[in-house]
Amino acid sequence: MPLALLALAIGTFGIGTTEFGMFGLLPDVAGDFAISIPTAGWLVTAYAVGVMLGAPAMTVLGTKVPYRRMLILLMGLFVAGSLISALAPGFGFLLVGRVVSACAHGAFFGIGAVAAAELVPPHKKASAISIMFAGLTIANVVGVPLGAYLAQTAGWRVTFFVIAAIGLIGLAGVVLFVPDIPKPAGVSLRNEVSVFRDPQVILAMVVTVLGFGGVFAATTYLAPMLTTVTGFADSSISWILIVFGVGLVVGNLIGGRFADRSLMRMLLSTLVGLAVVLGVFTFTAHGKIAAVVTIFLIGVLGFANVPPLQKRILDKASRAPTLASAANIGAFNLGNALAAWLGGLAIAGGLGYAAVSWVGAALSASAVLVAVLSAALERRRRTGQTAAPTTAG
Known part of the structure; x- marks a missing residue:
């Protein structure tokens, strides 16, 4: 397996953990900010909206940017959103952090899928995409329970710090292992x-x-x-x-x-x-x-x-x-x-x-x-x- 695919999978693992892990953090966040759980649920809704709107918007902005550079920028944006969430002094700032992370989500998966398919021969493209998406699925098995455990034992902010660290590992992997992939002509x-x-x-x-x-x-x-x-x-x-x-x-x-x-x-x-x-x-x-x-x-x-x-x-x-x-x-x-x-x-x-x-x-x-x-x-x-x-x- 190319190391570039592993780097992309680490990135999707971090993104998957922050997307699905929020379900287990809602009670802790609600208690910390003295809000109701339905109000805290806006963190899930805001993330979903951020993905739907951010995916095409970020991709359009990166039309002329090479795949590798765009993946680096998106992973950096994801890390920034995770740190904003971890350090948020109020619920509004936490919402902002979630939206920032979400804006990186859709474009990273979309561009990452294109890059993954270009890293392998034509008859292995779907398998390459599945390896990249494996990070998302493994997040449901490992990342989400781990995030909930950290929230219960050390606080929900620690969960976001750990997610940011995973993002940094993914970012380093993209920098080191993902090659320059030419975009189609024109x-x-x-x-x-x-x-x-x-x-x-x-x-x-x-x-x-x-x-x-x-x-x-x-x-x-x-x-x-x-x-x-x-x-x-x-x-x-x-x-x-x-x-x-x-x-x-x-x-x-x-x-x-x-x-x-x-x-x-x-x-x-x-x-x-x-x-x-x-x-x-x-x-x-x-x-x-x-x-x-x-x-x-x-x-x-x-x-x-x-x-x-x-x-x-x-x-x-x-x-x-x-x-x-x-x-x-x-x-x-x-x-x-x-x-x-x-x-x-x-x-x-x-x-x-x-x-x-x-x-x-x-x-x-x-x-x-x-x-x-x-x-x-x-x-x-x-x-x-x-x-x-x-x-x-």
Whole structure:
């Protein structure tokens, strides 16, 4: 494995820890600043909005900047945001720190995916992307529990200092090991924006929103579901989330390996499997062993989609991939927000916590339909291109 991919994975590990680790820090932050937990929840919302808006904005600003230099700047921005959060004298400053870190998030993943794909031969691009994203999945298994432990024993500010240190290690890795990667000839802002005229790019992003949204429809309300429906104690939630995180790691590796062999077949298979498993979770949520097994499978199938989804964006926007790649990271977060909102509507409508699994299944099934449409349009286009010379003759 190229050391450059390891450096990118360390960067995504730090970013993943700060993104998902906030869930475990909310009570400590709320107590420190004497605010309610719902108010502290704005730290999660602000981060998500920062990713969605910051990903394209930072990528546009870096249109003319070489990939390696842009990755260094983004990792530096992430470290700065983490330090602002650690030193924040008030809640407002902490919000600012979160937004600064979020602005680096989407662009780092987007540009990092492009760089990772360029570091390996064409038949290993999806695997390279999965290695970079491995940092994000491992963060769920190691970084998030570690961050919560540090917050409980040494204070939440120490957690952000440690995240900043991880960011510095990632920054050093990029400086030392990521080579200068030339951008495609003629890359400009106009070219970057023009790729969004391709229906396949838009369809790929819609699949991202719906497919990964299905995962978050179930997992956003996983804790109350497990305690009220399944009957687990509050103390069990942490290890169950680790099981889910292990599923993410496994799924990411599987998705990268098999997407290199047959991208669309892998994507459609995992989306169908995810829709089925989410539907089944409505029933297995009532049994402890069955629920844990299902949660693991949701993690596997959910993140097995990520490398092929990101690789498909790079394929369809190959002449100017950077902005499209970053925008697709924003699409993941849009899916998270959409799923959480729809799941909340189901619960508020009196359907119960288990109903959010049906919401997730419906989103993933919708992603299957969009992916099938995309594949059909692609086949029709190829057929037309093949038949055109024959018709002319």
